[in-house]
Amino acid sequence: MSAEDATLTQLEALRSYLAHLARFGMRLGLERMEAILASLGHPERRYGVVHVAGTNGKGATAAMTASIARAAGLRTGLYVSPHLVRFNERIVMDGRPISDAALVEAYEAARRAVEAVGADEPPTQFEFATAMALWAFARAGVELAVLEVGLGGRLDATNVVRAPEVCVITALGLDHTQVLGPTLAAIAAEKAGILKPGADAVVASPPPEAAPVVAARARETAAPLWEVAPVRAPPALSGAGTYRWEGRVVGLSGGRLDVVTPQGVRLEGLTVGLAGSFQLPNAAVAVACVDRLRARGWRIDATAIETGLRQVRWPGRFHVVGTRPTVVVDGAHNPAAARALARGFVEVLGGPPRLLVIGLLAEKDVRGVLEALVTPGCTVVATRARSSRTEPMPPDRLAQLAMELGAGRAECVEPPGRALARALELAGPDDLVAVCGSLYLAGEILAETGGVT
Known part of the structure; x- marks a missing residue:
């Protein structure tokens, strides 16, 4: 051998x-x-x-x-x-x-x-x-x-x-x-x-x-x-x-x-x-x-x-993996991190994302994260990471909660790669698409997009 x-x-x-x-x-x-x-x-x-x-x-x-x-x-x-x-x-x-x-x-x-x-x-x-x-x-x-x-x-x-x-x-x-x-x-x-x-x-x-x-x-x-x-x-x-x-x-x-x-x-x-x-x-x-x-x-x-x-380089944190539309991947997984990320979108890119690809672990403060990231009329594509160490929140429950918090549209798409592809179908060239909620989700998306080697 x-x-x-x-x-x-x-x-x-x-x-x-x-x-x-x-x-x-x-x-x-x-x-x-x-x-x-x-x-x-x-x-x-x-x-x-x-x-x-x-x-x-x-x-x-x-x-x-x-x-x-x-x-x-x-x-x-x-x-x-x-x-x-x-x-x-x-x-x-x-x-x-x-x-x-x-x-x-x-x-x-x-x-x-x-x-x-x-x-x-x-x-x-x-x-x-x-x-x-x-x-x-x-x-x-x-x-x-x-x-x-x-x-x-x-x-x-x-x-x-x-x-x-x-x-x-x-x-x-x-x-x-x-x-x-x-x-x-x-x-x-x-x-x-x-x-x-x-x-x-x-x-x-x-x-x-x-x-x-x-x-x-x-x-x-x-x-x-x-x-x-x-x-x-x-x-x-x-x-x-x-x-x-x-x-x-x-x-x-x-x-x-x-x-x-x-x-x-x-x-x-x-x-x-x-x-x-x-x-x-x-x-x-x-x-x-x-x-x-x-x-x-x-x-x-x-x-x-x-x-x-x-x-310094730190993949998976405000990580831009695409342009026209702009696609940002971030592992924000608790309310404080999600609020900081939401501020970052406004400060750096001029406004919140119109489309969210999101997956969260069930043990997290799911409502708190969504409250920070869901804006009125946005589109949410709910998914779940396949590599999560603990049980993910079911995408249908994520989608339902996003609608309750003011999203204009919510869909469930698995696995994460297909969820991002769906968000890109719905996005215009000037839109911002955010992938967030879990480092496991971020990792799977970065693997598919070539953002990390």
Whole structure:
């Protein structure tokens, strides 16, 4: 058997094993991960780590931070989830998804570790993927790894990292309430569970209900606390140094950002290579994060910040995949993200979409998302992703709710590729078509349109 054939065989074994683990669902907790990483020789201790939690914006913030580190010449790893098209996208090194051959190596190492541990219950799919990523980063000689939390923070598999350089909490909101709790305070407690003694804590200004919880956790861990706040907003976190930011929306090519550090250093006219005003606070948090890394001795200069923000790419978020009509794909899946996306349509493209292709998971706040995106008289094409990790909302119920909220027309079309084709049939050349509601839906559409390779 050739090396190429052997890799393909092992990739199929990996897919089969991950599908097997998915049957066991989600189980929060760190014991299984700690045992697996011990068996692997604790790869997570061989490089610096930035740990990123939050309800919205954590993936984009992680991608921006990694892009800046890469522009500074650091060997950089990025771990995110879920993937859009290929599993390789979850483990990124120096801006490129892990190769198939390296992915197979990581799978084999993690599988051996699981067998050596011999636990009574197998790891979850996310735990296994996290172990693969942490091992792959060490194998590749990564200097700095940026890890996005999968769910929550305190009991998330990524929280096995005991000595991160910087812990980041992006915008907080209500999501996954059935797991994390029904209030912002409860959710903040889970997210703030990533804060560690000695690691700088960089936090986007939290809502009033969440702020005392985050501040208390920072005091408990003696973590230096840094708030990232809009220039005209009063500080929300007691005892924190404050980074101030102000943004200007430019267009589909991105926006512009000014940041002032707590020491009064001004970083002006930073170009953010992602569209939408909702990306500007994420960029400000990333700038604050790398500024804390600089203070800790990491070699990241102002030029790297400028270059990394300008060159960042984050597929599936305000992602334009077609013109005449304009087609935008975005994974917005909770009300806060949907409201931010709706503002982005107005700011960047001059108005809301006339046609919506939408699919949502049943566990989400479906009404809240639709209320943000459905406008009077719009056309909704309801669908469902085939790759969803949990049960999708039936398209007929989505269509019915969209009509109740003021849509002029609603249809049910499956699968997602056909749903987009139907929307394009109904659209004129000057219309805006939006595909949104789920990263799983975004991924399937991007796979069909060639938006991600």
